[in-house]
Amino acid sequence: MAASSAAAAPAKSFEEGRTLQQELSSPIILADRVIKLAQDAESTRPECSDLANQTDRLSQLLRSTVRLASSNQSLYERPVHRIVSEVTKNLEKALTLVKKCKKHGSGVLRQVFAIATTADFRKVQGLLDSSIADMKWLLSIFESDEANLAMPPIASNDPILAWVWSYIATLHIGQLKERGDAANELGSLARDNERNKKMIVDEGGILPLLRLLKEGSLPDAQIAAANALSNLGTDQERVQIIVHEHGIPIIVRTLADSPTKVQISVANLVAKMADLDNVAQEEFARENVIKPLVSFLSMDTVLDDLKIQDIPSLIQKKKELGGKPRSLNNYSSLNSSFSSHSDGSSRGGHHKKEREVESPEMKLKLRVSCARALWMLCRKSLVNSRKITETKGLLCLAKIIESEKEELQLKCLMTVMEVAAVAELNPDLRRAAFKTNSPAAKAILEQMLRILQEESDPAMLVPAIRSIGSLARTFPTRETRIIKPLVTKLGQRDVDVAVAAAIALGKFACPDNFNHLEHSKAIIEFDGVPPLMRLLKSGDQGQLHGLILLCYLALHVGNSSALEEVRALNVLETSARSFLSQHPDLREIFAKAIHQLTLYQAGGHPHRPSHAM
Incomplete structure (x- = not known):
C-alpha cells in the first residue's frame, strides 16, 4: 500500500452534504461485490476463496465503524476519511482482480487478457491485509479512552501522523484526565518542530483543545490545552485559525474565572496571540480582556493615588x-x-478566595503573565490602549513600576511605553489619558523621571525615555523637569540609551511640537550640545537621530554660541554630502538648518552680535 503518499497528502473531504455513514456505505457495497465475484470464481482460481475471506473481515470492520459513527455524534472523522479512502482504493483493485477470474468465452485473445497471476493475488492480498490492520487500529482509537500509539500501515512512513490522530481522537471522546494527557502530548509534539504544528492544525487539533480549555472541572487539563494552543500559535496563520474557531471568547472567559495556575497559562496564550496578529488584538478588545488582566495585575497593589x-x-x-x-x-x-468590575465577567469571583490564599510565587507569576499580555495587547492598538486608561490601568502600572522589581516592573514599563506610543499618534487618547492634571498621567511621569534619575540598566532606561518622547506634545513649558534628565542620558555610554534620548529630544524640538522653541532653548541651556556631538560619532543610528536633533536646534536657536563653538555648520555641511544619498527625505530639513546657521555663524552674517543667543 502507498503508505507514504497517504500519510503525506491531506485528506480529501467527503462529498458535501453527505454524512459519515453515507460515505462508509460505498466501500461496504464495494466489498459485497468483491465477495460475490470471488465466490463465483472459486472454481477457476482457488486464491479467490482467501480473497473473499479477507474482504469479508474488512466488510465487518467497516460495518462496525458505521455503528460507531451512528452512536457517537462527536466522532473524530479525520482519520476515518483518510483510511476509508485508502480502503476504497484497495477494494477497487480487488474487484478488478476478481473480474479477471470470471468465466469468459472461447476467444484466445479474451482469455489472454483475463489472466490473473499469482503475483497479482499476493499484491492485492497484501493491500487488503493493510486495510484490515488500518481499520482495526481506527476502531481501537475510538473504543478506548487512552491514545493508541500502535502504528497503522497507512502511517508506517510517518509515525507522527498516527500519534496525532490518536491524541486528537482522545481529545474528542476520552475521559477528562486522558484528554488532558493527550493535550500535553500534542503540546510536546508542537514544541518539537514546525511540521508537527502544521500537521496538528491540519488534522483538526485546534477545536478539541479549545473545548478542553472551556471545561473548568480539571485545571491540569485546562493548562495542558492552553499550553498546547500556545505551542501551536507561533505564527499569524495559526493564530488566525484559533480566532476563526471562536477561540477568543473561550480564552477570555477561562482567564476571568479559573484557578491561578490556569490563568497564568491562559494569560501567556493571550500574550502570544496578541503579539502575532492584530486581528486577535481587536477580538480580545471586543471581549474586554483588558479588565480581567488589569484586575489580576493590581491584586495586592494599594492604589493610594x-x-x-x-x-x-x-x-x-x-x-x-x-x-x-x-x-x-x-x-x-x-x-x-x-x-x-475589572474582570469583565460576572463569574470572576468564583476563584477569588483561592487567589487570596495563593502563594506569593504563584501570584507573582500571574501578575507577570498579565503584564506581558497587556504589553502585547496595547502594541499599536488604539482600542486596547484606550481600555487600559478606562480601567485605571495606568495608575496601576505606575504603582507597580514604583514598588516592584525585575520582570514584573519591566513588563509594566513596556506596557506604558506602548500606550504612550499609541497616544502619540492619537490626539484624543493623548488628551484624555495624559492631560497634565490627570492623576494617572502625573503618576506615570513621576515614575519615568525616577527611572531616568535612579536607574542604570538600559533595559529600563530605553522604554522610560521612549515613553517620555511619545508624550512630548503634552508637556507645557512650565514643566521644567523633563529636558534635563533626557539631556543627561544623551551623554550615556550605552548607544541605545543615547539614541533613545536623541529621538525623544527630537520630538520635543521638532516643529510640530507647539513648544518647540522653548524646548530647544532648554536643551541648549542644559548643555545638550556637547553630548550630542559625541553621539554623532557613535555609528549610523546615533548619527542619524543626532543629526536630526541638531537640525532642529539649528532651526530654532541657530544663533546659539553653543552651536558655533562646536562648528555645527561645518558638521551639517559635511554630513549632508555623505548622508543625504541614503536619507533623501531629510534633504529639506538639512537645507533649512544649514541656511539658518549660515545667517549667524562665522562667514555667514558679518553683523551677528557675539553675545547672541
Missing part, C-alpha cells in the same frame, strides 16, 4: 447623575467596586 486624587471626580460624577455624594470614608467601597 486613586484614593487621594480621584474621589472628588467620582463624587462630582455622582452629583451629575443625581445621586447624593457619599462620605470619603466610603472609598473602600469605591475601590472594591473597581475590583469587582
Whole structure:
C-alpha cells in the first residue's frame, strides 16, 4: 500500500452534504461485490476463496465503524476519511482482480487478457491485509479512552501522523484526565518542530483543545490545552485559525474565572496571540480582556493615588447623575467596586478566595503573565490602549513600576511605553489619558523621571525615555523637569540609551511640537550640545537621530554660541554630502538648518552680535 503518499497528502473531504455513514456505505457495497465475484470464481482460481475471506473481515470492520459513527455524534472523522479512502482504493483493485477470474468465452485473445497471476493475488492480498490492520487500529482509537500509539500501515512512513490522530481522537471522546494527557502530548509534539504544528492544525487539533480549555472541572487539563494552543500559535496563520474557531471568547472567559495556575497559562496564550496578529488584538478588545488582566495585575497593589486624587471626580460624577455624594470614608467601597468590575465577567469571583490564599510565587507569576499580555495587547492598538486608561490601568502600572522589581516592573514599563506610543499618534487618547492634571498621567511621569534619575540598566532606561518622547506634545513649558534628565542620558555610554534620548529630544524640538522653541532653548541651556556631538560619532543610528536633533536646534536657536563653538555648520555641511544619498527625505530639513546657521555663524552674517543667543 502507498503508505507514504497517504500519510503525506491531506485528506480529501467527503462529498458535501453527505454524512459519515453515507460515505462508509460505498466501500461496504464495494466489498459485497468483491465477495460475490470471488465466490463465483472459486472454481477457476482457488486464491479467490482467501480473497473473499479477507474482504469479508474488512466488510465487518467497516460495518462496525458505521455503528460507531451512528452512536457517537462527536466522532473524530479525520482519520476515518483518510483510511476509508485508502480502503476504497484497495477494494477497487480487488474487484478488478476478481473480474479477471470470471468465466469468459472461447476467444484466445479474451482469455489472454483475463489472466490473473499469482503475483497479482499476493499484491492485492497484501493491500487488503493493510486495510484490515488500518481499520482495526481506527476502531481501537475510538473504543478506548487512552491514545493508541500502535502504528497503522497507512502511517508506517510517518509515525507522527498516527500519534496525532490518536491524541486528537482522545481529545474528542476520552475521559477528562486522558484528554488532558493527550493535550500535553500534542503540546510536546508542537514544541518539537514546525511540521508537527502544521500537521496538528491540519488534522483538526485546534477545536478539541479549545473545548478542553472551556471545561473548568480539571485545571491540569485546562493548562495542558492552553499550553498546547500556545505551542501551536507561533505564527499569524495559526493564530488566525484559533480566532476563526471562536477561540477568543473561550480564552477570555477561562482567564476571568479559573484557578491561578490556569490563568497564568491562559494569560501567556493571550500574550502570544496578541503579539502575532492584530486581528486577535481587536477580538480580545471586543471581549474586554483588558479588565480581567488589569484586575489580576493590581491584586495586592494599594492604589493610594486613586484614593487621594480621584474621589472628588467620582463624587462630582455622582452629583451629575443625581445621586447624593457619599462620605470619603466610603472609598473602600469605591475601590472594591473597581475590583469587582475589572474582570469583565460576572463569574470572576468564583476563584477569588483561592487567589487570596495563593502563594506569593504563584501570584507573582500571574501578575507577570498579565503584564506581558497587556504589553502585547496595547502594541499599536488604539482600542486596547484606550481600555487600559478606562480601567485605571495606568495608575496601576505606575504603582507597580514604583514598588516592584525585575520582570514584573519591566513588563509594566513596556506596557506604558506602548500606550504612550499609541497616544502619540492619537490626539484624543493623548488628551484624555495624559492631560497634565490627570492623576494617572502625573503618576506615570513621576515614575519615568525616577527611572531616568535612579536607574542604570538600559533595559529600563530605553522604554522610560521612549515613553517620555511619545508624550512630548503634552508637556507645557512650565514643566521644567523633563529636558534635563533626557539631556543627561544623551551623554550615556550605552548607544541605545543615547539614541533613545536623541529621538525623544527630537520630538520635543521638532516643529510640530507647539513648544518647540522653548524646548530647544532648554536643551541648549542644559548643555545638550556637547553630548550630542559625541553621539554623532557613535555609528549610523546615533548619527542619524543626532543629526536630526541638531537640525532642529539649528532651526530654532541657530544663533546659539553653543552651536558655533562646536562648528555645527561645518558638521551639517559635511554630513549632508555623505548622508543625504541614503536619507533623501531629510534633504529639506538639512537645507533649512544649514541656511539658518549660515545667517549667524562665522562667514555667514558679518553683523551677528557675539553675545547672541
